[in-house]
Amino acid sequence: MKAFHFIDEEVVSIIKPDDEGMFTVQIKASTNLLNAKNIIIATGMNDNIESSNIKNLAQFWGNSIFTCGYCHGFEYAGKKAGLYVNNEMFLKLMVPIVYNWNKNLTVFGSKTAIDHINEDDELKKREIKTVSHSSIAEIVGDETQIKSVILLNCDKIELDVLHYVPNSVINMKDLVTKWSRT
Numbered sequence: 001m002k003a004f005h006f007i008d009e010e011v012v013s014i015i016k017p018d019d020e021g022m023f024t025v026q027i028k029a030s031t032n033l034l035n036a037k038n039i040i041i042a043t044g045m046n047d048n049i050e051s052s053n054i055k056n057l058a059q060f061w062g063n064s065i066f067t068c069g070y071c072h073g074f075e076y077a078g079k080k081a082g083l084y085v086n087n088e089m090f091l092k093l094m095v096p097i098v099y100n101w102n103k104n105l106t107v108f109g110s111k112t113a114i115d116h117i118n119e120d121d122e123l124k125k126r127e128i129k130t131v132s133h134s135s136i137a138e139i140v141g142d143e144t145q146i147k148s149v150i151l152l153n154c155d156k157i158e159l160d161v162l163h164y165v166p167n168s169v170i171n172m173k174d175l176v177t178k179w180s181r182t
């Protein structure tokens with residue numbers, strides 16, 4: 001006997017009439033409701049890269065542009081790396097991780113984030129380059145391999161790999177937030 005069966009459909013709502021009751025799950029393709037005592041919501045995140053307004057980002061995403069230097073740093077060890085992060089705390093976390101693999105590292109992002117990083121003596125003594133506060137306008141490369149980024153101020157930075165943190169969103173955030181402690 002099967003311990004589970006798989007339904008490949010979009011969930012549109014999860015409700016629970018009272019604390020003691022079962023969850024009721026509605027899927028998009030059917031009016032039939034599913035019932036469950038417990039639910040694991042694993043709907044993931046959407047990297048939402050379209051909202052970045054960076055031309056050609058999707059073409060290179062996951063191949064030579066990555067979020068996580070911890071996961072992907074080794075793939076481009078020793079190459080020209082860029083780190084483009086506008087969140088100062090995340091930038092502080094990512095600089096040593098990416099630098100571990102790439103001594104030729106250019107860090108760029110918002111003025112606030114870059115100023116914050118430049119205050120850190122540990123980074124200064126590694127001679128990590130920080131450049132312009134201009135945003136990325138466009139990625140240039142061959143097929144899925146990045147070659148350079150063009151900034152809004154027309155500066156060009158040549159790179160083999162870029163680490164970039166987009167404005168990711170949690171899928172089904174309302175449901176995840178609502179039911180996460182139940």
Ligand SMILES: Cc1cc2nc3c(=O)[nH]c(=O)nc-3n(C[C@H](O)[C@H](O)[C@H](O)COP(=O)(O)OP(=O)(O)OC[C@H]3O[C@@H](n4cnc5c(N)ncnc54)[C@H](O)[C@@H]3O)c2cc1C
Pocket residue numbers: 009010011012042043044045047061062063066071072171172
């Ligand atoms: C380019 C890239 C490289 C990565 N590299 C690494 C790596 O090297 N190492 C590592 O550990 N992690 C890596 N990650 C992160 C890793 O992919 C995620 O952490 C992992 O996939 C999360 O798994 P998940 O099951 O939580 O979500 P997901 O894999 O996002 O799966 C969520 C699923 O839920 C579905 N879904 C969403 N909403 C609904 C709905 N309403 N109804 C029904 N289904 C729905 C989605 O379609 C999707 O199939 C990488 C991510 C990216 C984008």
